[in-house]
Amino acid sequence: MILTVTMNPAYDMTYRVERFERGQAHRVRSVEQRIGGKGINVTRVLNQLGKYARATGFADHAFAAAAELEMPVDFVHALPWVRRTVVISESDDGTATALWEPGARVSNPHAAEQLTIRVAGLLPDINGLVISGSLPGGIDPGLPAEIARIAVDAGVPTICDVDGEALRLAAEVPGVILMPNTEELERLTGRVPVTPDEVVHAVRPLLLDRGTRAVIATRGADGMIAITPEGAWFAELPEVLAGNPTGAGDSAAAAVIAALSERGEPDWPAILVNAVATSAAAVVIPVAGEIDRCLRTRIAPTVVVEKLTTSQPTTA
Numbered sequence: 001m002i003l004t005v006t007m008n009p010a011y012d013m014t015y016r017v018e019r020f021e022r023g024q025a026h027r028v029r030s031v032e033q034r035i036g037g038k039g040i041n042v043t044r045v046l047n048q049l050g051k052y053a054r055a056t057g058f059a060d061h062a063f064a065a066a067a068e069l070e071m072p073v074d075f076v077h078a079l080p081w082v083r084r085t086v087v088i089s090e091s092d093d094g095t096a097t098a099l100w101e102p103g104a105r106v107s108n109p110h111a112a113e114q115l116t117i118r119v120a121g122l123l124p125d126i127n128g129l130v131i132s133g134s135l136p137g138g139i140d141p142g143l144p145a146e147i148a149r150i151a152v153d154a155g156v157p158t159i160c161d162v163d164g165e166a167l168r169l170a171a172e173v174p175g176v177i178l179m180p181n182t183e184e185l186e187r188l189t190g191r192v193p194v195t196p197d198e199v200v201h202a203v204r205p206l207l208l209d210r211g212t213r214a215v216i217a218t219r220g221a222d223g224m225i226a227i228t229p230e231g232a233w234f235a236e237l238p239e240v241l242a243g244n245p246t247g248a249g250d251s252a253a254a255a256v257i258a259a260l261s262e263r264g265e266p267d268w269p270a271i272l273v274n275a276v277a278t279s280a281a282a283v284v285i286p287v288a289g290e291i292d293r294c295l296r297t298r299i300a301p302t303v304v305v306e307k308l309t310t311s312q313p314t315t316a
Contacts, residue, residue, distance in 0.1 A: 002046055002128040002261055005119065005147065006039030006057035008103045008136045009067075010085045014287050019092040029091065032287055035067050036085060038133035038161060041247045041289035043071050045254035045278070048291055051261065056118060058106060058136060076118060078111035079104050079136060087246055087288075096246055105137035112143050119147050123154045128261035130253055131170075132161035141165040149173045157260035161253050163187070174211030177260075179253055181218050196225050196234040200308050203227045214268070216256060216275065218249050224279070225308070226272045232308040235272040237299060241280050247288025252279040273303045 014032045039055055046053035055067060059075040063082040067073045083103035089096050108114075119129070129151045131144045144166050151158040152175040160170035161179045167188055170176055178188075186192050189202040199217050206212040207229050214228040223236025255278035259271045281296035282288070 001122075001126045002051055002053040002130070002257055003119065003122055003126045004039035004043045004046075004053060004055050004057075005115070005129070005131040005144075006037040006055060006133050007115075007139060007143070008083070008134045009035065009037035009040060009057060009059055009063055009079075010083045010101070010103070011063075012036030012288060013084055013086045014089055015086065016089045016091055018090070020088050020090050020095070020097055034287065034289070035063060035070065036288060038250050038253075039130060040067065040071075041250035042130050042132060042254045042257070044289035045251045045282070045291055046258060047071065048293060049254060049258050049278075051254075051258050054122075056115070056122075058111060058115065058139075074118060074122070076111055076114045078106050078108045078114070080107065093242065098246055100134075103134070103136045106139055112139060116143070116147055116150070120150055123151060123156055126156060127263060128257040129156050129158045130161065130257050131159070132250065132253060134163065135166060142169045145169040145173050145176075148176050152176055157257065159253055159257055161249065171206055171210055171212060175213045177214045177216070177256070178206070178212060179216045179218060179249065179256070181249060182220070182222075185215075185217050196223075196232075196306075196308055199225050200227050200232045214266075216252070216272070218252055218279070220245060220248075224252065224272055224276055226268050228266075228268055230268070233269050233272050233305055234308055235269075235276045235303050235305045237276060237280055238302055238304060241283050245283055247285075247290075248279040248282045250288065251282035251291055252276070254278065269305050269307075273300060273305060276303045 043053045043055045054072040056074045058078045064075040083101035086099040159177045191202040193199040193202045203215045217225040221240045252275040255275040277300035281291040
């Protein structure tokens with residue numbers, strides 16, 4: 001079983017319009033509402049990949065009940081209400097505009113402890129953990145790192161896909177796997193790497209000084225880069241697919257943890273190919289947490305992989 005942790009879930013609202021123009025009234029062609037949040041999306045994709053996954057985190061009673069109708073869940077009821085996210089999807093060219101509510105504040109002083117105990121109790125039964133998404137108010141940014149440390153110490157492959165101070169603290173956990181996007185990587189490293197080689201050199205201190213197991217930099221249309229102590233690889237599709245990128249990173253995280261849950265020695269180039277193909281298969285779907293499995297199978301052989309140098313560049 002793979003466990004996902006979503007501390008700030010959401011009701012995902014998707015409005016489809018022909019073309020979105022600021023300051024104009026729009027006739028909405030269709031509306032879709034579903035439970036969401038990054039870990040929820042990861043759980044959905046894992047189930048589509050044939051992996052049994054369970055979702056935990058914080059929720060209110062209504063959200064937990066709705067989630068239970070769709071997937072195995074074990075939430076801590078600590079939120080007074082659950083936020084909404086709104087995506088405006090344009091059928092004209094697939095462009096998506098997103099609005100994220102910040103979410104409610106956790107008032108239960110024991111919520112973090114309850115979640116930590118819940119995850120710790122499940123560790124003997126899981127072979128992969130993904131902690132992803134933002135944190136609600138009232139939760140210490142060190143909580144993802146605390147849970148990740150417990151899981152890594154128990155020998156469970158653990159991905160932290162968080163941001164800001166939570167990401168910085170998670171990067172201090174030896175053995176953790178990080179999956180930052182471009183902006184998150186810049187904030188984490190204090191650099192603005194542009195080329196794949198620059199990303200490798202920006203990430204190397206995390207591996208050498210902090211003991212990070214791997215960093216997988218997700219760069220949207222610019223592909224993905226996996227950096228580990230064993231090497232670094234860059235992968236991309238030969239042609240970019242247009243669509244809704246919301247949830248593409250979650251699909252990549254699902255692909256990575258699905259591979260790592262097999263317990264064998266990781267084949268990082270193969271994992272990267274699978275992550276790129278799975279992410280692309282999510283872009284063509286208007287809603288987050290779904291992939292086009294036929295497309296994923298078809299495009300995986302076309303993913304281009306390049307081994308990158310991990311040596312530190314010399315200066316004159």
